[in-house]
Amino acid sequence: MNYLIIGACAAGVSAVKEILKNRKENDQISIFTDENYPFYYRPRLIECLSGEVDVEDIIINDQQWFENNNIDLHLNEKIIEVDGKNKFIKSDNGKYKFDKLLLANGSHCFIPPFFGVELENIFTLRTAADVKVINKAAENAKKAVVVGGGLLGLEIAYNFAKAGLDTTVLEVAPYLLPMQLDKKGGDLLEQKLRANNVKVITDASTKGFEGKQNVEKVILKDREIEADLVLISTGIRSNTSLIEHLDLEINIGVKVNSKMQTSNPDIYAAGDVAEYKGEICGIWPPALAQGRVAGTIMSGGEAEFDGYVPSHKLKVAGINVVSLGELNKEGEYEEEIIVDNDTYVKLIKNNGEKIGVLIVGQYSDQNQILADIKR
Ligand SMILES: Cc1cc2nc3c(=O)[nH]c(=O)nc-3n(C[C@H](O)[C@H](O)[C@H](O)COP(=O)(O)OP(=O)(O)OC[C@H]3O[C@@H](n4cnc5c(N)ncnc54)[C@H](O)[C@@H]3O)c2cc1C
Secondary structure (H helix, E strand, O other), X not given: OEXXXXXXXXXXXXXXXXXXXOOOOOOEEEEEOOOOOOOEOHHHHHHHOOOOOOHHHHEOOOHHHHHHOOOEEEOOOOEEEEEOOOOEEEEOOOXXXXXXXXXXXXEEEOOOOOEOOOOEOEEOOOOHHHHHHHHHHHXXXXXXXXXXXXXXXXXXXXXXXXXXXXXXXXXXXXXXXXXXXXXXXXXXXXXXXXXXXXXXXXXXXXXXXXXXXXXXXXXXXXOEXXXXXXXXXXXXXXXXXXXXXXXXXXXXXXXXOOOOEOOOOOEEEOHHHEEEOOEOOOOHHHHHHHHHHHHHHHOOOOOOOOOOOOOOEEEEOOEEEEEEEOOOOOOOOXXXXXXXXOOEEEXXXXXXXXXXXXXXXXXXXXXHHHHHHHO
């Protein structure tokens, strides 16, 4: 059996680890990545921005591991064609036949239609190579602006500030993390970020960028902000362009069932490229879990992906944030504010029963409340 895997990150490598368990004597396993690094922990790329961690420190399985396990690792090799009918894939280096193919080619950063986005020193962060160029640019930069105040944008801003840059985050919503928090919680988080030297502008509608060669200003609807380094963090999109011509069902990602099978029986998909029940998970733990299922099924075993529950405990720039259960956005339940100074705790109750909680900051009874709500 010839197993080919496109993408050597969470989904691809976790699949390979399952295939290894069921490997028969003549089975060949080849894995391709267009990156220069073997399997590394992508979420920790952010820490590389503060200069405290190197990309080399976050490698999970190095080239030796692939060699020891007799896996053909193709670094720096971009797959440019997939032929589902004749069962081969192609790069500039060659053509490779498969019996089973896994699409684990992930996602890319989405950039809204901002003007001036082609100016120098405007970046997105997705790969180890991105970190290297951002860090090089940061050496001579003073004012960083992060467009997008989601979890990733806040974390990036925190690390820029740690590296000594004068850092501002732009969030289009009226307060931070509107999906997880209410206005009071979002405002307290903003206050805590300011204490960590991160400035926040909410209701910030970014239009584009101006400058001669390098970016010099970020243009918002109602003001301009000086910047010599910009990082855009406004979401991801699945890497479906490689396979758009194939006879596969594609919506926002490649559609898969709970066994990570696409509509072609020999092609599987997992991780950020895969759409399961109408959703792209877009985070590490389900990418690992889906990869494991794909690898097991491809190599003749039994497994099923049964969805994932997003974590309710977040660490945002070192600040404890909890958002669990009913958030009472419609105002239909009772609310009890337990503390609201340096820590904010709001309980949501229905007929006296705890059904949701928001916490920003440290709160000693957190575990008890979480247990009560889960019960
Ligand atoms: C900076 C950052 C921070 C994050 N922080 C968190 C976090 O805190 N918690 C969390 O749960 N998740 C986080 N994520 C998301 C998480 O990293 C992803 O969900 C996860 O990496 C998805 O894994 P994947 O294997 O599906 O795809 P990817 O990690 O995207 O890997 C796909 C690989 O395939 C390669 N590839 C693509 N096309 C081709 C081609 N044509 N030929 C060859 N190779 C190709 C890509 O270059 C890449 O190496 C973060 C992501 C980023 C970028």
